[in-house]
Amino acid sequence: MTATNGRLLLHASLIFLFLAATDNAAGKLGLSEDIAIGSIVITELMPNVSDKDVDWIELLNVTDTDIDLKGCSLTDTNNDKVLIEQALTIPAGKYAILASGISDENNTPPALSKPALLYSAESFHLDNHTDQVILTCSERVIDEVSYKQYQPGPASPSRGWQLEPNSLNATANDETDKWCYTVLSDDFIYGVDRAATPGAENPMCVEVSLPYVHINDQSAVLIDGIDFNTTLKIAAAELAENKSTSELTIWVLRDQKINAEIATTISLLYFQHIEDLYDSEPFTVVDWNHAVWHFAWAISNLYRNGDESVKATLQQAYDDAITRPQTLARYNYIAADNVLNPAIMMGDIHTMGRGYANNHIVVPGNPEYIQDYQGYLDNKRSDLMSSIIHVLYVVKKFFDDLMA
Numbered sequence: 001m002t003a004t005n006g007r008l009l010l011h012a013s014l015i016f017l018f019l020a021a022t023d024n025a026a027g028k029l030g031l032s033e034d035i036a037i038g039s040i041v042i043t044e045l046m047p048n049v050s051d052k053d054v055d056w057i058e059l060l061n062v063t064d065t066d067i068d069l070k071g072c073s074l075t076d077t078n079n080d081k082v083l084i085e086q087a088l089t090i091p092a093g094k095y096a097i098l099a100s101g102i103s104d105e106n107n108t109p110p111a112l113s114k115p116a117l118l119y120s121a122e123s124f125h126l127d128n129h130t131d132q133v134i135l136t137c138s139e140r141v142i143d144e145v146s147y148k149q150y151q152p153g154p155a156s157p158s159r160g161w162q163l164e165p166n167s168l169n170a171t172a173n174d175e176t177d178k179w180c181y182t183v184l185s186d187d188f189i190y191g192v193d194r195a196a197t198p199g200a201e202n203p204m205c206v207e208v209s210l211p212y213v214h215i216n217d218q219s220a221v222l223i224d225g226i227d228f229n230t231t232l233k234i235a236a237a238e239l240a241e242n243k244s245t246s247e248l249t250i251w252v253l254r255d256q257k258i259n260a261e262i263a264t265t266i267s268l269l270y271f272q273h274i275e276d277l278y279d280s281e282p283f284t285v286v287d288w289n290h291a292v293w294h295f296a297w298a299i300s301n302l303y304r305n306g307d308e309s310v311k312a313t314l315q316q317a318y319d320d321a322i323t324r325p326q327t328l329a330r331y332n333y334i335a336a337d338n339v340l341n342p343a344i345m346m347g348d349i350h351t352m353g354r355g356y357a358n359n360h361i362v363v364p365g366n367p368e369y370i371q372d373y374q375g376y377l378d379n380k381r382s383d384l385m386s387s388i389i390h391v392l393y394v395v396k397k398f399f400d401d402l403m404a
Contacts, residue, residue: 035072035137038170039063040090042133042145044162044182046196047126048100049150053158054112055126056099057133058198060168061090072137074098077146080124088117095199100125105191111199143170147179151343152195155184155325155336160196164205180205184333195333212348218305221255221346223369227362228253228262232269234360234376239273243386244280244287246273247295252357254298255305255346263306263313270299270317274324283386284393289328293335296321300339301346 044058057074061067069088075081082098090096096116103112126133127150134144152159160182167178182188182195183203189195197203214220235249250266258266277291299321303314311318325335338345348354359379363369370376381389 035067035069035140035142036063037140037142039067040069040135040142041168041170041173042135042143042163043095043168043173044160044196044198044202045126045133045145046158046160046194046198047128047131047150048121049128049152049158054099054101054103055121056097056112056115056198057126058111059090059096059098059135061092061094061096062168064092066091069135069137072135072142074119074124075134075136076124076126077130077132078127082117082119082124084117090116097198103191105194107190109190109196109198109200143173145173145179148176152181153337153343154340155333156189156193156195158194158196159184160198162197162202162205165202184337189333210349212350212354213345214347215343215345218255218257218344218346221348223256223361223363223366225363225365226253226256227364227372228258230362230373231360232262232265233373234362235266235269237376238360239269242273242276242280244277244282244291246280247277247291247298248356249360251294251298252348252353252361254301258302258306258310260309260313263302263310266299266302267314267317270295270321274320283390287330289330289332289335292324293328293331293338296324296335297338301344304344 039062041060041062042057043060046054046056048055059069067090069084069090070086071084073081073083088096095111097111098117098119099112099115100119100121102115102118129150130146130148131150132144132146135142147161150161161179162182163173164178164180167173167175172178182197183206184195185203188197188203212221231249231253235253238246238249240246250269253266274292274295277295278288280288280291282288299314299317303311303318303321306314322339325332325339328335348357358369360376361369362372362375364371370379
C-alpha cells in the first residue's frame with residue numbers, strides 16, 4: 001500500500017467514524033447516560049389483578065429522537081426491579097410495552113402479543129393497590145408514577161390506568177387528576193373484559209362535571225321532610241307514560257331512607273314497568289337502555305342502603321335489577337359499575353339530575369323542591385314541547401354527524 005493510499009484510507013475511516021457518530025447523536029440515543037429526564041413518559045399501566053393476568057407498563061418517547069433503554073431499570077415500592085440488559089429502542093414519538101408475559105386471550109392488542117420487553121412476574125409486578133413505577137437510567141429518574149388504589153370495578157375485571165392524552169409529559173403525569181381508568185367502551189375492550197389501549201393513543205378521560213356525586217356517603221344526600229306518598233304518586237304517573245325518562249322519579253329517590261311500606265310500592269312499580277321500558281319512547285340521548293339502567297341502579301341503591309326490612313321487601317326486585325346491565329345494547333359497562341359496584345354512587349350526579357329532583361320530589365316547606373302534586377303538574381313539560389325538543393335534537397345530531 002502506498003503512502004498516498006494509506007492517507008486516503010485513514011481519511012475515509014475518519015469520515016466514516018464522524019458520520020456514524022453524528023448519525024447516532026442525531027437519530028438515536030444509545031447510552032443510558034444520554035437519556036434526558038422526562039424524555040420517556042409512563043402513559044398507561046395495568047396492575048396485576050390476578051396471578052393469571054399479564055400486567056404491563058406503557059412508555060412513550062416524547063422526543064424526536066429514537067431512544068435505547070439498554071442499561072436502564074424499572075423499580076417499584078416493593079423493591080421489585082427489572083434491569084433492561086438488551087437493546088430496547090423506542091422510536092421517536094412511539095410507544096413501547098413492557099409486560100410480565102404475553103397475553104394469549106382472543107382479540108389481544110398486538111402490543112401485548114409482542115411486547116418490547118418481557119419481565120419476570122417474580123422479579124417485578126404491579127400490585128392492584130398502592131404501588132409505583134420508576135424508570136431510572138444512569139442513576140437518574142427519567143420518569144415515575146405512583147397510584148394509591150386500583151379498583152377497576154365489576155364492569156371490567158381489568159381496566160388500564162391511563163394518562164389523559166393532553167398531558168403526555170413527565171410533569172403532568174405526577175398529578176393524580178391527569179389519570180383515569182380507560183373509558184368503558186366496546187372500542188377499547190379486548191380479551192375477557194379487559195379495557196385498555198396498550199401501545200396506542202389513549203382515549204380522552206371522561207370530562208363530565210359530576211358536582212353532586214357522593215360515594216358511600218348517604219348522609220350527604222339525605223333530604224329532610226320528603227312527602228313519599230305524593231312523590232310516589234308522581235312516579236306512578238311518570239311510569240304510566242312509558243317514556244325513557246319515566247323511571248327517573250324513582251331514581252332521584254334512590255338514596256333516601258325508606259321503610260318497608262315505601263319499598264313495597266317501589267317494588268310493585270318496578271315489576272309493573274321494567275319490561276315496558278325496553279319499548280319506551282326516546283328523548284334526545286335518553287333511550288330505553290338509559291331507562292332500564294337507571295331503574296336498576298335505583299333499586300340497587302335502595303336495597304343496599306336499606307335496613308333488614310327494606311332488604312327483605314326489595315329482595316326480588318334487587319335480584320332482578322342486578323341482571324339488567326347484561327341486557328343492554330348501550331351503557332352496559334357503566335350500568336354494571338353503578339348497579340353492581342360495592343362502592344355505592346349516590347347524589348343527583350349532575351345539574352340535569354338536580355333539576356329533575358327539584359321538580360319531582362315533594363318536600364313541603366323546602367323551596368328547592370315542589371310542594372305538592374299540583375307543583376309537579378305546573379312544572380311538567382307538555383308532550384308537544386317534549387316532541388319539539390326531541391326533533392330539534394335529532395336534526396342537530398344529523399347535521400353534526402354530517403359535518404364530522
